Amino acid sequence: MQHKVIDAKDVVIRFAGDSGDGMQLTGTLFANLSAIYGNGLSTFPDYPAEIRAPKGTVAGVSGFQVHIGSGKVNTPGDFCDMLVAMNPAALKANAKWLKRNATVLVNEDAFDDMGLDKAGFKGNPFEELHIEDRNIIIAPITKLTEESLKDSGLDIASIHKCKNMFTLGMACFIYNRPLDYVYTYLEGRFRKKHPEMIEPNRKVVNDGYNYASNIQAVADTYTIVPEAKEKGIYRNITGNQALAWGLMAASEKSGLPLFCGSYPITPATAILEELAIHKNLGVKTMQTEDEIAGICSAIGASFAGSLAVTTTSGPGLSLKSEALGLAVMTELPLVVVDVQRAGPCTGMPTKTEQTDLNEALYGRNGESPVVVMAAHSPANCFDAAFNAAKIALEHMTPVLLLSEGFLGNGSEPWKIPSMSDYPVIRPRIAKADGTKFQPFRRDEKTLARDWAPAGTPGLEHRVGGLEKTHSGVLSTDPDNHALMVAERAEKVARVAEAIPDLVIDGPESGDVLLVGWGGTMGHILTAAEELRSRGINVSRVHFDYINPLPKNTREVLSGFKKIIVCELNSGQFEAYLRSCFPEFEYIGCDKVQGQVFLVRDIIGAVAPELLKEQED
Amino acid sequence: MAKYTFKDFKSDQEIRWCPGCGDFSVLAALQRTLPVVCEEKGIDKDKIVVVSGIGCSSRLPYYMDTYGFHSIHGRATAIATGIKVANPDLCVWQVSGDGDALAIGGNHFIHAIRRNIDINLMLFNNRIYGMTKGQYSPTSRLGTVTKTSPYGTVEPPFNPGSLVLGAKGTFFARSIDTELALNQEIMLAASRHHGTAVMEFLTNCMIFNNGSHAEISAKDVKADRTIVLRDGEKMIFGKDRNKGIMLDGWKLKVVTIGEDGVTEDDILTHDSHSDNLGLQTMLAEMRWPEFPVALGVIRQVPAQTYEDEVARQVEEVSAKARIHDMDSLLVSGSTWEQK
Numbered sequence: 030m031q032h033k034v035i036d037a038k039d040v041v042i043r044f045a046g047d048s049g050d051g052m053q054l055t056g057t058l059f060a061n062l063s064a065i066y067g068n069g070l071s072t073f074p075d076y077p078a079e080i081r082a083p084k085g086t087v088a089g090v091s092g093f094q095v096h097i098g099s100g101k102v103n104t105p106g107d108f109c110d111m112l113v114a115m116n117p118a119a120l121k122a123n124a125k126w127l128k129r130n131a132t133v134l135v136n137e138d139a140f141d142d143m144g145l146d147k148a149g150f151k152g153n154p155f156e157e158l159h160i161e162d163r164n165i166i167i168a169p170i171t172k173l174t175e176e177s178l179k180d181s182g183l184d185i186a187s188i189h190k191c192k193n194m195f196t197l198g199m200a201c202f203i204y205n206r207p208l209d210y211v212y213t214y215l216e217g218r219f220r221k222k223h224p225e226m227i228e229p230n231r232k233v234v235n236d237g238y239n240y241a242s243n244i245q246a247v248a249d250t251y252t253i254v255p256e257a258k259e260k261g262i263y264r265n266i267t268g269n270q271a272l273a274w275g276l277m278a279a280s281e282k283s284g285l286p287l288f289c290g291s292y293p294i295t296p297a298t299a300i301l302e303e304l305a306i307h308k309n310l311g312v313k314t315m316q317t318e319d320e321i322a323g324i325c326s327a328i329g330a331s332f333a334g335s336l337a338v339t340t341t342s343g344p345g346l347s348l349k350s351e352a353l354g355l356a357v358m359t360e361l362p363l364v365v366v367d368v369q370r371a372g373p374c375t376g377m378p379t380k381t382e383q384t385d386l387n388e389a390l391y392g393r394n395g396e397s398p399v400v401v402m403a404a405h406s407p408a409n410c411f412d413a414a415f416n417a418a419k420i421a422l423e424h425m426t427p428v429l430l431l432s433e434g435f436l437g438n439g440s441e442p443w444k445i446p447s448m449s450d451y452p453v454i455r456p457r458i459a460k461a462d463g464t465k466f467q468p469f470r471r472d473e474k475t476l477a478r479d480w481a482p483a484g485t486p487g488l489e490h491r492v493g494g495l496e497k498t499h500s501g502v503l504s505t506d507p508d509n510h511a512l513m514v515a516e517r518a519e520k521v522a523r524v525a526e527a528i529p530d531l532v533i534d535g536p537e538s539g540d541v542l543l544v545g546w547g548g549t550m551g552h553i554l555t556a557a558e559e560l561r562s563r564g565i566n567v568s569r570v571h572f573d574y575i576n577p578l579p580k581n582t583r584e585v586l587s588g589f590k591k592i593i594v595c596e597l598n599s600g601q602f603e604a605y606l607r608s609c610f611p612e613f614e615y616i617g618c619d620k621v622q623g624q625v626f627l628v629r630d631i632i633g634a635v636a637p638e639l640l641k642e643q644e645d
Numbered sequence: 646m647a648k649y650t651f652k653d654f655k656s657d658q659e660i661r662w663c664p665g666c667g668d669f670s671v672l673a674a675l676q677r678t679l680p681v682v683c684e685e686k687g688i689d690k691d692k693i694v695v696v697s698g699i700g701c702s703s704r705l706p707y708y709m710d711t712y713g714f715h716s717i718h719g720r721a722t723a724i725a726t727g728i729k730v731a732n733p734d735l736c737v738w739q740v741s742g743d744g745d746a747l748a749i750g751g752n753h754f755i756h757a758i759r760r761n762i763d764i765n766l767m768l769f770n771n772r773i774y775g776m777t778k779g780q781y782s783p784t785s786r787l788g789t790v791t792k793t794s795p796y797g798t799v800e801p802p803f804n805p806g807s808l809v810l811g812a813k814g815t816f817f818a819r820s821i822d823t824e825l826a827l828n829q830e831i832m833l834a835a836s837r838h839h840g841t842a843v844m845e846f847l848t849n850c851m852i853f854n855n856g857s858h859a860e861i862s863a864k865d866v867k868a869d870r871t872i873v874l875r876d877g878e879k880m881i882f883g884k885d886r887n888k889g890i891m892l893d894g895w896k897l898k899v900v901t902i903g904e905d906g907v908t909e910d911d912i913l914t915h916d917s918h919s920d921n922l923g924l925q926t927m928l929a930e931m932r933w934p935e936f937p938v939a940l941g942v943i944r945q946v947p948a949q950t951y952e953d954e955v956a957r958q959v960e961e962v963s964a965k966a967r968i969h970d971m972d973s974l975l976v977s978g979s980t981w982e983q984k
Contacts, residue, residue, distance in 0.1 A: 065981045257983075264980040274974070281971050288731050290723075308959045309966030310974070313730055315955070318756040322723035325716070325753075329696070329727025332714055333735060337727070355717050444983075445975045483694045483712035483728060484735050491656070491707050493715030494699075502658070503707065 032242070034205070037251045039098030041106030042200065045123045046115030048082050048091040051193035055113075056093025057440075059200060062210035064265040064442045067255030068097040071551060073105030073625065074438045078295070078378045085139075085147035090122040097204075100256040103406075103551030105439065107627040111203070113196055115139060115170070117148035124158040132164040134199065136192070138171035166246040170195050170237075177236040181229040191233045198237020205252045208234060259444060266443045268407035268436035269296075272340075272366060273303035275414025277310050280336050282415075283422055283454035288335040290315045290326030292345060295378040296434040297368035300340040320348035324365065328352060331361040332492070334458075334482025336418055340366040342434075343385045344375060350393050353427055357397040357517065359492040360469065360478050362421035362456070364414070365399075368432040371623035380623030381435035383547050383597040389429045390576060390605065396514050398521040400428040401576040403547035407436050408443035413573065415451060416528075422456040424524050425477040431575075433548040433597075435625050456480060461487035468492060468501040469513070475527075476520035525577040531585050535561075535568030538588035541635055545595045546572040546602050549626055553595050556631035565636050575602070578609060586613050593618050595631055647689055649680035654690065656710040667822030667848030668702050668769060674828035675738070675767070676709070681829075682836045688736060695738045696725040698745035701776045702769035702848070705740040719750030722757045725764045726951075733952045736836070737764040743784040744774050747803050751783075758812040760951035761840040765832070768805055768843060771850040772857045779853035791853075806929030809843045810922055810944065816842035817929060818942040821862045822849055827873065827940060834942045840950050861938050870933045874915040874941040881912055882937050889913075890928075890936070897927050899936055917942045 042059065046052040053074055060072045075092040082089030096106035111132040114120035116139035127133065133155075145154060155161040174192040181188070194211075201208055211234050219226040241247050266274075280287035291301040293316065305314040313335070317323045324339040331337035341349065346367045356363045369385045371377035389401045400420055404413035410432055417430040459466065459479035466488040469478050481488035490501050496513060498504045533542075534557065545553040550571050557569040570585055572578070586592055586606070593616045594603035600617040607615055618634035620626055633640050647653075654676040662668050683690055693711040697703035699718035706713030712735075716724045725739045746754045746768050757764065773791065774780040780793040784805065788797040809817045816838045818831040828846065835842035847858040861870040872882035872890070880890040887902045889912035900907045917925070925944040931937060968974050 061979065065979070067981070067983065260983050262976055262980050262982050264975075264978070274971070277974070278971050286731070288727065290727060307974070308962035309968055310971070311959060311963070313955055313959060315727070315730060317723065318752055321720060322726070322753055322756070325720040325723035326727030326730065328716075329714070329724035329729075330731035331727075332712075332724070333694075333728045333731035335731040337731075351717055352720060359714075445980065448971045448975075482732075484692055484732055486689060486691045489691055489710060489712050491709075491713035491715065493706070493713075494717050495715065 032247065033249045035249050035251050037253050039096065039102060040111065040204065040251060040253060041094065041096045041109040042111045042113070042204070043092055043094045043109040043123055043126060044113045044196070045090055045092040045119035046193070047084055047118070048077055048079065048089050049084070050091070050115045051190065052091050052115065053093050055193045055197050056095055058197060058211055058214060059206070060095045060440060061214070061265050062201070062206050063095070063097045064263070065210050066206060067258070068253050069100050069102040070095060070097045070442060071102045071105045072440045073435065076379055085116055085118055085144055087118045087122050087148060090119045092119070092123060097253055099254055103555050104628060105625070107629055111200070113200065115193070115196070117144045117150055117154055120154055121148045121150070121158065124160050127160060127163060130164070132166065132203070133160065134166045134168065134196070136170040137167045138169050164248070166244070168199070168240070168244070173236065173240060174233055177233050178229050181232070183229055191230055194230050194233040195237035198234040199241040201234070202238045202241035203247060203250050205250055208238060261444045263442050263444055265440050266408055267299070267438060267440040268404065268410040268432055269299035269368065269438070270303050271408055271443065272404070272410035272414045272432060272437070273300045275411035276304070276336070276338055276364065276418060277307060277312060278411070278448060278451060279415045279418030279454055280310070280312070281448065282451055283336055283418070283456055285334065285336040285422070285456060287312045287338065288327060288330035289313070289338045289340065290317050290323045290330065291340045292317055292320045292323045294320070294342045294345045296370055296437045297340045297342045297345070297366065299437065300366060300368070320345040321352060324349040324352040327363060328356055328359070328361060331356070331363050332483055334484070336422065337362065338364045338366065340368070342368050342370050343372045343388070346385060346388060347392070353399065354393045354395065354397045355494050356427040357393070357399060358494050360425045360517070361427070361492070362425055362480065363427040364417045364421050365427060365429045366414070366432060367429065368434060368437045370434045377623045379434065381433050381548070381597065381625060382621065382623060383431070383433060383549070384601070384621065385431065386575070386598065386601040386605070389431055396518065398518050398576065400424070400426055400521055400524050401431065402428060402574055403431040403572065404436055405547060405550040405571060405573060407439045407441045410436060411443070419452070419454045420524055420527065422454055423477065424475055424520065424527070425457055425480060426521055426524070431547060436548040458482070459485070459488055461485070465500070466490050467499055469497060469499045471499070471516065471520070475523055476516055522577050525580050528574045528577070528579060530581040531570050531572070531579045533568050533570050533585060536566065537568070539566055539568055540589065541567040541591045541593060542586070542589035543567055543569040543593050543595060543631065543635070544572070544606070546575060549595055549597060552626040552628055553631055556628045556635070559628065560632060560635055563639060567635060572602070575605070583610055586610055591616060593634055595626065595634070597621065597626065646683070646687055649683055649690060651676040651680060654679050654710055656708050658707045660708050661704065662701060663852050665851040666701070667771065667850070668705065670822050670825055671767065671769065671828060671846050671848065672705055672708055674825055674832060678829045678832040678836070681833060682736065685836070686736060692734060693736050693738065694728055695740065696721050696728065697740040698750060699776070700742035700745045702740050702742045703745060719745055719748070720753060721745065722750055722753035722766070726757055726760070726762050729762055729764055730952045730955055733763070733956060739764055739766045741766065741768055743768065743770045743772060743782045743805070747783045747805065747808065755808065755812045758809055758814040758841050758843065761815050761948050762951040763839055764841055765835040766841060766843045768845045769848045770805060770845050771848045771854055772802070773850050773854035775850045775853050804930055805843070805845045806943065807926065810926045810929055813922065814843055814944070815840040815948045816942070816945045817845070818842070819845045819847070819929070819938070819940050821847045821858060821940065823862065824940070831942055834945060838945050840948055861933050870937050871940050872937040874917070874928065874939055874943060876915055876917055879909060879912045879914055881909070897931065897936065917945045920946045
């Protein structure tokens with residue numbers, strides 16, 4: 030049948046189903062093929078901590094939201110244009126994210142009495158959720174998949190596993206996506222171990238595509254025409270992968286082998302997994318017996334001359350605290366990555382938050398300053414990791430890099446850089462000069478000490494957690510301690526000389542400055558654009574460096590009447606800014622729900638009246 | 646390669662152990678052994694790293710003129726592991742007390758042994774917490790009265806040897822602080838062993854646990870209450886060299902040669918190189934008064950080491966891979982071009 034083709038600037042699609050329904054894969058494939066098609070995109074996986082939560086229950090719903098647009102897309106989108114719900118629970122869990130004119134595609138076969146009952150529906154689920162006015166497509170996806178594969182020779186369980194591919198086919202038709210990428214993916218995935226699965230999967234995707242083209246319910250289809258982007262080679266990349274690659278890039282640019290000692294923890298594990306693959310680039314990874322051994326093995330590797338890294342999430346960072354203090358005291362280069370999740374304690378491991386900032390800044394005994402940085406988008410994790418390593422090696426200090434579950438698991442298209450665009454990293458390797466090596470003698474400019482990795486001829490020395498003099502002799506002398514405390518703090522403070530100034534997006538002075546740090550950048554940026562488009566003048570500034578703060582921070586803040594600090598915690602960065610610059614007034618725009626901001630959250634903090642207009 | 650004497654391994658730092666502390670003699674043994682180690686391995690002393698945790702014995706790295714790392718409580722094993730994996734050419738010696746290695750650092754201790762990382766781990770066992778001034782440790786005997794156990798401990802101790810062999814350790818040796826010659830002997834054996842070499846030194850804490858090993862180490866009783874195991878030698882001990890260890894069914898027993906028809910042929914011959922974990926465990930667990938306490942190298946068997954395997958994978962994967970730099974990696978896999 031004929032369909033009207035609507036040209037859309039951007040659309041948000043949410044794939045949701047049971048945690049075993051393959052929705053993460055469906056979403057990832059849809060995102061990747063859209064990226065290759067040339068669209069901008071941002072993704073947001075939202076899944077339960079249980080690998081297979083109780084089947085059919087709302088708690089077990091796994092979702093993957095992808096926002097695709099003609100040009101650059103900065104957020105995964107607040108509300109969706111299309112929801113794919115593979116069962117009633119998925120519909121129930123996600124109905125609140127539907128736009129007014131949204132399309133809902135449901136698998137009719139899962140909407141039987143048992144499915145409805147498990148999700149807690151009593152009657153018509155669409156009426157109960159008040160979404161009966163949306164464009165609802167009810168398709169017997171399970172039966173159609175069975176029909177499609179009845180001659181495939183596959184058993185029924187294997188056939189049912191293919192139903193997410195039928196859904197993908199339908200979505201590809203509705204959004205005019207080419208299927209070539211899916212075919213290439215299936216080839217690569219199954220060629221070696223299960224070549225018999227290639228053809229059935231291909232067929233199901235294709236049948237889903239054709240089915241969507243034949244039914245009445247699909248009235249309109251959409252195209253999202255890619256805008257011309259900057260020329261170059263692109264790839265879609267998740268934050269965790271980009272972070273791992275950034276560390277490897279720093280290893281190449283510093284000429285030092287990379288060592289990573291880590292313990293698996295959600296949502297940071299993928300960094301260790303990624304690093305473990307790349308032994309061809311000389312990377313040594315160690316899955317240690319616990320978090321403490323992760324950081325301690327890294328400190329040992331640093332003492333032996335490696336670019337040393339440990340990766341973790343909040344609870345793991347707590348366990349590493351004492352050893353991080355040891356890295357502060359021994360002044361060894363070390364990168365500690367914290368992919369933050371919702372806390373406290375185990376909290377909500379698969380949900381995102383920015384609640385570890387205080388821990389990063391203050392979570393150690395004694396006065397033990399470390400450099401604290403944050404990545405602001407999935408692709409930016411590459412640069413952030415590279416810069417963290419550069420600072421650690423050139424300033425002889427541990428660097429704590431904050432990422433977030435949202436960044437680690439989220440993805441975006443990335444224009445692949447050339448390594449020639451990145452600076453050489455110059456570790457402060459000491460050379461024997463015939464005099465006795467003084468391990469804590471400092472560079473006049475940066476106050477960084479020299480690094481004499483164990484094994485360097487003629488520079489034998491001892492380091493440790495006890496206070497020492499510049500020459501490395503143990504000392505409890507009051508003046509020496511005061512001096513060393515001050516010097517360690519000043520050394521970190523002087524990193525400000527090596528980091529870029531803040532860049533203001535918008536006028537340099539005005540009524541409102543939106544302030545953010547970390548993974549909220551896309552949302553704040555989108556909110557600022559929308560506010561401006563509706564006549565409200567705001568400026569925006571984003572902090573990649575938290576300790577030390579960029580040198581022009583005071584100057585930037587002084588230009589505005591109202592400073593609104595947006596963050597996914599209860600005001601930690603706001604309190605930090607207040608402690609650094611008490612002369613300004615700050616307003617918090619906080620969210621601690623284990624979820625990313627909605628653009629409307631930020632708009633509401635600036636101009637609540639606009640939200641009211643929207644609702645009307 | 647330089648020739649060294651023990652003086653080359655003495656640092657200029659003042660030693661701050663209590664007078665009479667057992668740690669002095671183990672330190673001296675190490676300083677006397679390392680010149681031989683360097684010669685045997687053909688290395689200079691900048692390849693020697695001494696790593697410790699926290700506790701009295703953990704001050705030792707400061708007294709050695711080598712690379713040294715005095716770390717945090719319990720974590721020396723993890724740090725030593727990182728050092729060795731990062732640079733397998735380094736010769737790593739760890740010093741930990743019974744609290745450091747077996748209480749707060751117990752997890753790292755057993756996992757280092759499981760991985761068989763090539764480090765020489767000197768466990769100074771004085772059965773007490775000295776640095777915090779006298780609390781019981783995981784090796785304090787049941788009922789030991791200390792400041793935190795004023796009515797005696799109610800928890801049985803670890804035997805470090807059982808722990809090492811239980812984790813299928815590839816090397817375990819035991820000695821007493823004052824046995825300078827034996828200490829050098831087992832340190833050298835540890836150095837030659839490729840893998841985690843745990844040496845337990847029964848050390849005396851003059852201040853908080855004086856005489857804790859005296860029942861076996863005192864001059865007049867030592868010969869009857871300890872046995873030095875040496876490969877190929879019969880397990881014979883005693884002032885009169887007439888007592889021996891033999892197998893009685895599944896168990897060991899002490900016998901007197903010449904009594905009840907026992908001849909020297911009945912006595913077991915020590916073989917630390919055989920992979921006989923059962924017998925070696927029984928030897929490590931011998932306790933006075935039923936048995937003499939076994940000293941010397943009880944077990945040393947070959948096995949792959951962790952750092953070698955890590956390095957081997959890096960080498961093998963690199964040899965097969967097409968990608969050897971970041972620029973090639975960045976454009977590999979699924980990419981697209983915007984023209």
